[in-house]
Each structure stands twice: as C-alpha cells, then as structure tokens.
Amino acid sequence: xxxxxxxxxxxxxxxxxxxxxxxxxxxxxxxxxxxxxxxxxxxxxxxxxxxxxxxxxxxxxxxxxxxxxxxxxxxxxxxxxxxxxxxxxxxxxxxxxxxxxxxxxxxxxxxxxxxxxxxxxxxxxxxxxxxxxxxxxxxxxxxxxxxxxxx
Amino acid sequence: xxxxxxxxxxxxxxxxxxxxxxxxxxxxxxxxxxxxxxxxxxxxxxxxxxxxxxxxxxxxxxxxxxxxxxxxxxxxxxxxxxxxxxxxxxxxxxxxxxxxxxxxxxxxxxxxxxxxxxxxxxxxxxxxxxxxxxxxxxxxxxxxxxxxxxxxxxxxxxxxxxxxxxxxxxxxxxxxxxxxxxxxxxxxxxxxxxxxxxxxxxxxxxxxxxxxxxxxxxxxxxxxxxxxxxxxxxxxxxxxxxxxxxxxxxxxxxxxxxxxxxxxxxxxxxxxxxxxxxxxxxxxxxxxxxxxxxxxxxxxxxxxxxxxxxxxxxxxxxxxxxxxxxxxxxxxxxxxxxxxxxxxxxxxxxxxxxxxxxxxxxxxxxxxxxxxxxxxxxxxxxxxxxxxxxxxxxxxxxxxxxxxxxxxxxxxxxxxxxxxxxxxxxxxxxxxxxxxxxxxxxxxxxxxxxxxxxxxxxxxxxxxxxxxxxxxxxxxxxxxxxxxxxxxxxxxxxxxxxxxxxxxxxxxxxxxxxxxxxxxxxxxxxxxxxxxxxxxxxxxxxxxxxxxxxxxxxxxxxxxxxxxxxxxxxxxxxxxxxxxxxxxxxxxxxxxxxxxxxxxxxxxxxxxxxxxxxxxxxxxxxxxxxxxxxxxxxxxxxxxxxxxxxxxxxxxxxxxxxxxxxxxxxxxxxxxxxxxxxxxxxxxxxxxx
Numbered sequence: 001x002x003x004x005x006x007x008x009x010x011x012x013x014x015x016x017x018x019x020x021x022x023x024x025x026x027x028x029x030x031x032x033x034x035x036x037x038x039x040x041x042x043x044x045x046x047x048x049x050x051x052x053x054x055x056x057x058x059x060x061x062x063x064x065x066x067x068x069x070x071x072x073x074x075x076x077x078x079x080x081x082x083x084x085x086x087x088x089x090x091x092x093x094x095x096x097x098x099x100x101x102x103x104x105x106x107x108x109x110x111x112x113x114x115x116x117x118x119x120x121x122x123x124x125x126x127x128x129x130x131x132x133x134x135x136x137x138x139x140x141x142x143x144x145x146x147x148x149x150x151x
Numbered sequence: 152x153x154x155x156x157x158x159x160x161x162x163x164x165x166x167x168x169x170x171x172x173x174x175x176x177x178x179x180x181x182x183x184x185x186x187x188x189x190x191x192x193x194x195x196x197x198x199x200x201x202x203x204x205x206x207x208x209x210x211x212x213x214x215x216x217x218x219x220x221x222x223x224x225x226x227x228x229x230x231x232x233x234x235x236x237x238x239x240x241x242x243x244x245x246x247x248x249x250x251x252x253x254x255x256x257x258x259x260x261x262x263x264x265x266x267x268x269x270x271x272x273x274x275x276x277x278x279x280x281x282x283x284x285x286x287x288x289x290x291x292x293x294x295x296x297x298x299x300x301x302x303x304x305x306x307x308x309x310x311x312x313x314x315x316x317x318x319x320x321x322x323x324x325x326x327x328x329x330x331x332x333x334x335x336x337x338x339x340x341x342x343x344x345x346x347x348x349x350x351x352x353x354x355x356x357x358x359x360x361x362x363x364x365x366x367x368x369x370x371x372x373x374x375x376x377x378x379x380x381x382x383x384x385x386x387x388x389x390x391x392x393x394x395x396x397x398x399x400x401x402x403x404x405x406x407x408x409x410x411x412x413x414x415x416x417x418x419x420x421x422x423x424x425x426x427x428x429x430x431x432x433x434x435x436x437x438x439x440x441x442x443x444x445x446x447x448x449x450x451x452x453x454x455x456x457x458x459x460x461x462x463x464x465x466x467x468x469x470x471x472x473x474x475x476x477x478x479x480x481x482x483x484x485x486x487x488x489x490x491x492x493x494x495x496x497x498x499x500x501x502x503x504x505x506x507x508x509x510x511x512x513x514x515x516x517x518x519x520x521x522x523x524x525x526x527x528x529x530x531x532x533x534x535x536x537x538x539x540x541x542x543x544x545x546x547x548x549x550x551x552x553x554x555x556x557x558x559x560x561x562x563x564x565x566x567x568x569x570x571x572x573x574x575x576x577x578x579x580x581x582x583x584x585x586x587x588x589x590x591x592x593x594x595x596x597x598x599x600x601x602x603x604x605x606x607x608x609x610x611x612x613x614x615x616x617x618x619x620x621x622x623x624x625x626x627x628x629x630x631x632x633x634x635x636x637x638x639x640x641x642x643x644x645x646x647x648x649x650x651x652x653x654x655x656x657x658x659x660x661x662x663x664x665x666x667x668x669x670x671x672x673x674x675x676x677x678x679x680x681x682x683x684x685x686x687x688x689x690x691x692x693x694x695x696x697x698x699x700x701x702x703x704x705x706x707x708x709x710x711x712x713x714x715x716x717x718x719x720x721x722x723x724x725x726x727x728x729x730x731x732x733x734x735x736x737x738x739x740x741x742x743x744x745x746x747x748x749x750x751x752x753x754x755x756x757x758x759x760x761x762x763x764x765x766x767x768x769x770x771x772x773x774x775x776x777x778x779x780x781x782x783x784x785x786x787x788x789x790x791x792x793x794x795x796x797x798x799x800x801x802x803x804x805x806x807x808x809x810x811x812x813x814x815x816x817x818x819x820x821x822x823x824x825x826x827x828x829x830x831x832x833x834x835x836x837x838x839x840x
Contacts, residue, residue, distance in 0.1 A: 036600050036601075036602065036604060039602075040602070072557055072558065072560065072566060072568070073568065074566055074567075074568060075568060075569045078569070079449065079536070079537075079538050079539075079552070079569070080448040080449070081448050081449065081450050081452075091603070091604055092445065092446070092448070092589075096448060146587075146589070146603060147445045147586070147587055147589070148445075148508070148586060148587060149445075149485070149515070149586075149587040149630070150483045150484055150485030150487065150488060150515055150516075150585060150586050150587045151482060151483045151484060151485075151507065151508045151509075151536070151586035151587065
C-alpha cells in the first residue's frame with residue numbers, strides 16, 4: 001500500500017488512475033472492430049480525461065471536489081461476470097467492463113479512506129470514492145436500460 | 152368571352168367581366184383555399200382564408216368577393232399570402248374543439264380506422280370491417296390475438312366504465328373471414344406491375360406488412376427468412392396457445408396470393424449478403440427483428456439446462472413435446488418470460504417459478520397474461536434476482552438475492568437494490584432467462600447503426616444510410632410491440648413505392664390531427680349520454696385444464712358478444728375527417744395549432760335530429776349554412792345567435808335540431824366545410840382508399 005503523506009500525493013495517485021482508465025478506453029477504442037463501440041469507448045475515455053482535468057484543477061486550487069451525497073448503489077456490477085477486453089466486444093461487454101472498473105476504483109478509494117489515519121486525506125479518499133460510485137451508477141443505468149429491460 | 156386582362160402570379164391571365172379573383176385564379180389553375188365560399192351561394196368574404204395580394208392595395212383582399220378589373224396585378228402564392236392563409240387557419244384552430252380522428256386511431260401505430268371497423272361490426276357487416284382493417288393491417292387475426300392494445304389504453308369509453316375490446320373485435324372480424332372463406336378484395340386490386348422488385352429480409356410482422364402493401368402497389372417482392380416458416384417473433388417467440396400457427400400461415404398465405412415469393416432457410420450474412428440483394432433487386436427492406444437474447448452475465452449461465460426465453464420458445468414452436476424438468480425457474484418479467492413459464496407448464500413441468508428483480512406492478516408483461524400464468528399454476532417471486540448458477544448433481548443450484556426498492560431517483564422511480572446477506576438457493580432442473588432482447592445487425596455491416604446497435608433508419612420513411620435500403624420494426628427501434636412493426640412495414644412500402652417510381656420519398660401522407668386532449672381533458676358532456684355497460688369478457692378455456700394443452704386459450708367472441716361489445720363504441724373522431732377543409736388546410740399549411748392558445752369553445756353536440764348531427768364546438772362560423780337557408784331554401788333553419796366573440800351559429804331561436812321541422816335541414820351538410828354538420832349515416836372516419 002502506498003504511503004500518502006499529503007493531499008497532493010493522494011491527488012497524484014488519483015490522477016494516475018484516471019490516466020490509466022483513459023489509456024484503457026482509448027486502447028479499446030482503437031482495437032475494437034465495431035465502429036459504434038469505438039465511439040462509445042472514446043466517449044468513456046473523454047469522461048476519464050475530464051475526471052483527470054478536474055483532479056488537476058483541484059491540485060492547482062482552481063476547482064473543488066463537489067460534496068456529494070452517496071450515489072445510489074444498484075449493485076448491478078456486483079453480480080456480473082468479469083469481461084476481458086477484446087476487439088470483438090459487444091456493447092453489453094463494454095458496459096460490464098466499464099462498471100466493473102468504476103466499482104474497483106470505488107472499492108480502492110473506500111479502503112484507502114478506511115485505512116488512512118490522517119482525517120483530511122481520509123475525507124478526500126471518501127469523496128473520490130463517491131465520484132467513482134457516481135461513474136459506476138452512470139454505466140449501471142445504461143446497462144439497466146438496455147439489457148435489463150424485462151428484469 | 153374573356154374581356155379583362157390581369158397579371159396573376161407574374162403571368163398574364165384573362166377573366167370575364169363580373170368574375171372574382173377566385174374565379175380567375177381557378178380558371179388559370181391556381182389553388183386558393185376557401186371556407187365560406189360555395190358556388191351555389193353569393194360571395195360572402197367572411198372567413199378571409201382566401202385573401203390574396205393586389206398591387207396597389209394596402210391590405211390583402213378576399214378573393215371570393217373581390218371583382219377583377221383590367222390591369223389588376225394579383226399574387227396568390229407569395230410569402231405574405233401564404234403566411235396569411237396559415238394564420239387564418241391557426242386562428243380558427245385556436246377556438247376549435249373536437250377530434251379529427253378518435254384517440255384509438257391516433258394511438259394505433261398502424262393507423263387502423265378503429266371507429267370505422269367497430270361500427271361495421273356493430274351493424275353486422277364484418278366483411279366491411281375486415282376490409283377497413285386491412286387498409287392498414289394485413290395481420291388482423293395474428294395481431295387480434297397478441298397485440299398489446301395501445302388503442303384500448305387511449306379509448307375514452309374507460310371514462311364511462313371500461314375501454315372497448317378493440318383488439319378482440321379485430322380478431323372477431325378476421326375469424327369471421329376464415330370461417331366464411333372471405334378473400335380480401337385487395338387481391339383483385341393490385342396496381343399494374345411496375346416491373347420492379349424488392350427483397351424483403353424477414354418474414355415477421357414488419358416484412359409481411361411491407362410485402363403486402365408493396366404487392367398492392369404492383370411491386371414484386373421476394374421474402375427471405377432464416378427460419379423455415381413465416382411469422383418471425385410472432386411464430387418463434389409466442390406460443391401456439393396464444394397464436395395458433397394456422398392463423399399465421401393463413402395471413403402469410405394472403406401475401407403469397409398477392410404474388411410475393413418466400414425463400415425460407417436463407418440467412419442474411421451467410422446465405423446471401425446485403426450487397427448481393429442490392430445488386431439483384433431494385434430495393435431492399437430489412438425487417439430483421441430483435442432476436443438476440445440478452446444474457447444474464449451470471450456465473451454459470453453457460454451450464455447445460457440454462458437457456459434464453461427466445462431459444463426455448465423457438466424450440467417449442469417446432470416441437471411441442473420437448474422434454475423439460477420437473478422444476479423450472481424463468482428469470483424476467485416481460486411477455487416472453489410469461490410465455491416461457493406458461494409453456495413450461497404445458498410441457499409437463501410440475502413447478503414453474505417466475506423470478507423478477509422488481510415489484511409486480513413494474514413488470515412490463517401484460518397484466519392479463521400474468522394473471523393467466525398464475526391461474527394456470529405458475530408461481531411469482533418478485534424482488535429477487537439471480538446471482539450465480541452451479542451444478543448440484545444432475546440439477547442446477549440457482550443462488551438468488553432478495554431485492555428491496557430503494558429511494559426514488561430523479562425521475563421518481565424506485566430502483567431495486569440487493570439486500571446484503573439475503574442470498575438463498577433454489578435447486579431446479581431448468582433455468583430460462585427472458586430478460587430482454589436486442590438487435591443483431593452484424594450481418595449488414597455496411598449500414599449505419601444507432602448507439603444501441605439497432606439500424607439507423609428514419610422511423611417514418613424507413614430510409615437507412617444506404618440509398619436503396621429501407622428498414623423497419625424491431626431492428627430499428629429495438630425490441631418493441633408487433634403492431635409497431637406492422638405500421639413500420641406499411642410506411643416503408645409507401646416510401647419504397649415512391650423511391651421506385653422516381654418520386655420524392657416522403658412516406659405515407661401525414662395528416663394534421665386535432666384532438667380534444669388526454670383522457671383527463673375530456674369534458675363530462677362527451678361521456679354523459681352513455682350509460683354504463685360492462686365490457687364483454689373474452690371467453691377462455693378453464694385455467695387448470697388448459698395448462699396441459701397447447702389448445703388456444705381464448706376462444707373468441709360469439710356474434711352476439713361482438714355486436715354488443717362493438718355497440719359500446721362512443722364513435723370519437725369526426726365523420727368529416729377525410730373531407731374537412733380545415734384539416735386539409737391545416738395539413739397543407741403545416742400549421743402550429745397552439746400558436747394562438749386560449750380558451751376553446753365548449754363541447755356542445757345536438758344529435759336530437761333523426762338524421763343530422765350538429766357539433767357546435769366544431770363550427771368555424773363561415774355562415775354558409777345560414778346563407779343556404781336564406782338564399783336557396785327560403786327557410787330560416789339556422790342563424791347567428793349572440794353578439795361579438797360570443798356569437799354562435801345555432802338552430803333558429805336556439806332550439807334543438809329535432810324541433811326544426813324543415814325538409815331542407817339535412818341538405819345543409821353539403822354546405823358545411825368542416826365536420827360541424829354531418830349525417831348520422833356517415834361512419835366516423837371512414838377511409839376512402
């Protein structure tokens with residue numbers, strides 16, 4: 001587990017994670033054989049780039065992390081089988097991949113918030129966890145709309 | 152002899168002394184709208200819809216009452232005149248109460264003339280009813296059994312007690328045709344062969360509908376389908392106890408009799424490509440459906456004994472003796488899930504449970520189908536979702552989790568959320584997942600798709616991203632109701648016909664429709680005349696006995712039941728819908744009906760007269776009926792009552808129509824340009840096609 005001794009260290013960690021997510025979706029966009037899926041992954045990548053920009057803004061002091069209520073947790077991601085990225089992924093695969101990724105990010109920040117002793121940093125991780133939960137909810141909503149229409 | 156020269160729309164024209172501008176324009180072939188003008192009456196110039204521009208005059212002038220003079224320069228078609236026509240109609244609409252078409256008809260995605268066919272059944276003319284239905288719906292027997300009935304949701308009779316059994320009446324008309332051997336008259340009314348041919352991919356509701364109307368247009372169709380028989384999802388996704396196969400085959404047979412050729416067991420993408428079809432045919436229509444089952448993405452879904460609802464129902468449609476285990480769980484809450492559950496019972500399953508993630512009232516399946524399933528012995532487990540599937544000897548262990556409805560989201564909807572630690576396990580023999588369907592358009596990669604992977608197509612014309620390729624139904628909208636697919640197929644037929652004839656592709660004509668509004672907006676005066684009379688229930692087989700057989704559950708109305716049920720119809724919609732000048736101009740001028748909003752005149756119908764109906768709320772006060780009484784009949788039947796904005800045209804002395812003892816009264820219908828005065832013998836919204 002990394003040592004987080006400052007707010008900047010936490011933000012750098014989060015920024016790196018958003019960059020990784022951007023790279024993942026950007027890579028999937030270029031690999032997929034489905035042009036519509038390429039557009040979808042590109043939109044996911046843009047969202048992650050937006051998150052990264054927001055965090056950079058927070059680090060520079062030009063933006064503030066919004067204080068969120070805990071987003072609804074539909075737990076759809078909890079009970080779906082993992083998807084491995086592949087060039088012939090379907091739209092359903094893409095959403096499962098994305099929501100699981102956001103779920104992993106949420107879990108990571110939640111654990112860090114619980115284990116870190118510095119209250120300010122713990123609060124920051126807690127807010128980041130809520131951000132990721134909100135992202136997961138977005139994908140779960142799309143999934144429910146498109147693939148759970150009769151359930 | 153013409154002795155007046157004028158300039159009309161920039162071109163020289165001639166007229167006779169004493170002619171009006173309207174006379175001169177008509178003689179020159181120009182159209183000018185009119186309401187209050189009638190060739191049998193003296194010019195009046197009250198409605199002003201015929202206003203035109205005369206050079207040198209500051210304001211527009213009524214063409215029906217302005218005489219031509221030598222050298223007059225007239226414009227009847229410039230933007231100023233067009234705008235004036237449009238505003239005139241919009242002003243009239245702002246104070247117009249009524250419906251052009253009944254709410255049932257506008258709710259029907261296929262646009263069936265519902266008040267018309269129901270009226271025919273009430274009067275005992277079932278053949279005419281079926282003819283009217285088939286103007287818009289060639290699958291009356293099929294859809295009369297399985298349609299989800301948006302028409303009945305809109306039916307105003309429910310404001311009295313219950314909606315009319317429109318769908319079941321449609322089935323009645325179709326069944327009468329089968330039992331009496333009627334053939335649609337359309338079979339003898341194909342347009343001459345155009346010498347063009349269309350490939351239709353998919354013999355489901357969209358494809359059959361497109362083919363039927365294209366054949367009538369004189370265009371030859373070849374219908375390709377991957378399956379071995381026609382029907383698409385209504386055959387392979389709906390069990391025979393709801394829709395017997397001979398009904399599907401009979402109605403597909405009519406399409407064949409019209410000249411369409413069927414090629415079964417031919418799959419797009421593998422047996423034939425889109426490019427090949429485009430090469431060989433003048434146009435292609437894709438009615439592929441949404442036949443891909445959504446997978447649960449649950450661990451263990453790939454184990455033997457687990458299948459999708461579509462896969463299961465498809466197998467049973469080919470073999471109604473398919474083996475099944477004693478205990479079955481069906482996951483899902485739509486009609487496919489219910490069909491799967493009821494089918495499993497019929498195959499001999501002893502315990503069939505329907506597992507649904509949300510609450511009963513949120514199930515998309517039709518309430519009557521859910522009730523039927525429960526009556527037959529199916530069990531319903533709501534607020535439960537599958538978590539994983541594992542082998543348990545030669546059975547399956549399905550781990551489920553309880554759900555609870557959480558806080559409402561922004562739209563007010565309470566979402567189901569798993570309850571931690573509430574897992575439970577059920578051991579079953581078969582699991583059927585019916586959680587939704589989506590489109591597989593991978594066999595036509597050339598086409599542009601929507602974000603949801605359906606085919607990108609204009610929902611009115613059916614045009615896709617490729618010039619001579621059209622599409623409609625579920626493959627465009629995603630999984631939807633069959634009647635939407637039928638409507639889409641028909642609209643595409645109009646578009647393809649235009650395309651093949653080198654015309655501008657605009658699809659079927661969209662007419663303006665005026666409406667009294669939603670159910671909550673309907674004044675009591677509309678429903679007051681009707682006494683309560685319960686809807687006739689559809690007869691059906693006994694629940695426990697029928698759960699052992701694939702015999703059709705609903706047995707159909709008797710003649711007596713059908714006539715009585717049809718007689719409950721309130722006949723919403725206007726008898727004059729297809730001749731009404733107000734509707735014609737509203738369509739032509741593409742009006743904005745709510746431009747001049749404000750209070751509207753009250754609903755006031757006088758149907759006391761034995762042959763005449765006066766809907767005062769539709770009157771546009773053109774005065775033609777009043778003038779006809781005065782100028783032609785010499786009898787004061789109708790007159791203006793009141794002053795200013797409150798003035799109304801009424802029977803003289805504001806008496807009820809029945810008290811006007813005048814033989815000329817029914818003749819006034821001819822002079823009414825809208826549907827304010829109509830004859831009771833005219834059917835509501837009878838289409839003239």
